[in-house]
Amino acid sequence: MKKTLAIIFAASITFSGFAQDIKLAEPAKTGGMPLMSALAARKSTRAFSPKEIPSQTLSNLLWAASGLNRENGKMTAPTACNWQEIEIYAFMKSGVYLYMPKENILKKCLEADMRAMAGIQDFVKTAPVVLVYVADRAKMKGRDGKDADEKAKDFYCCTDTGFVSQNVYLFCASEKLNTVVLGLVDRVELEKALKLSKEKKVILSQPVGLPPEVQPAP
Numbered sequence: 384m385k386k387t388l389a390i391i392f393a394a395s396i397t398f399s400g401f402a403q404d405i406k407l408a409e410p411a412k413t414g415g416m417p418l419m420s421a422l423a424a425r426k427s428t429r430a431f432s433p434k435e436i437p438s439q440t441l442s443n444l445l446w447a448a449s450g451l452n453r454e455n456g457k458m459t460a461p462t463a464c465n466w467q468e469i470e471i472y473a474f475m476k477s478g479v480y481l482y483m484p485k486e487n488i489l490k491k492c493l494e495a496d497m498r499a500m501a502g503i504q505d506f507v508k509t510a511p512v513v514l515v516y517v518a519d520r521a522k523m524k525g526r527d528g529k530d531a532d533e534k535a536k537d538f539y540c541c542t543d544t545g546f547v548s549q550n551v552y553l554f555c556a557s558e559k560l561n562t563v564v565l566g567l568v569d570r571v572e573l574e575k576a577l578k579l580s581k582e583k584k585v586i587l588s589q590p591v592g593l594p595p596e597v598q599p600a601p
């Protein structure tokens with residue numbers, strides 16, 4: 384079974400413009416659990432199967448998180464002033480990728496498996512995908528084109544990240560995936576490792592994976 388899933392996943396990866404970027408499947412924008420059932424099932428869980436998430440599910444997850452849902456380029460998660468400043472990095476065994484919603488690709492940024500850096504708790508590295516939410520504060524400008532003030536940026540980029548995270552929670556509830564949002568992240572180390580410019584700040588991370596076959600003792 385493990386081998387079959389690995390083959391399906393590998394077969395679904397096609398290389399886009401740059402070596403080893405992952406071209407995502409077209410996201411399925413219909414179906415899933417009724418909203419009220421997903422809300423009833425939403426919860427934080429901190430144990431994961433090491434199995435890969437199927438490639439279609441990965442694409443759907445990213446689209447649910449913050450994909451394009453309208454012709455005008457707006458997204459599944461709202462952002463203050465439509466700044467669209469929240470970037471989603473996917474930390475996986477094969478490397479670190481940046482989700483690019485317009486292109487519907489995962490752009491490879493780093494070759495290394497850095498899942499262990501995406502949170503300080505031991506379970507983080509066991510999830511097949513850890514989403515890391517990064518705010519690009521350079522995008523947060525007033526109508527006059529000048530930078531918003533720093534306190535407003537702090538407030539809005541954290542608020543905007545919350546919407547993305549809740550989209551992921553609801554998608555996971557609907558797909559029976561495990562997830563938990565994490566504030567316990569060594570942001571300084573992670574920003575260094577990702578070689579982020581000084582305007583880009585790590586806000587939260589969120590591991591996602593199938594539930595483990597054997598539930599840990601309560």
Ligand SMILES: Cc1cc2nc3c(=O)[nH]c(=O)nc-3n(C[C@H](O)[C@H](O)[C@H](O)COP(=O)(O)O)c2cc1C
Pocket residue numbers: 425426427428429504563564565566567568
């Ligand atoms: C902003 C934020 C940061 C959080 N950080 C962590 C964390 O670092 N580690 C963790 O295990 N849970 C973390 N959580 C999950 C909470 O502990 C969890 O949401 C809370 O216990 C309620 O449980 P529920 O999500 O199942 O309703 C965080 C939740 C939020 C909203």
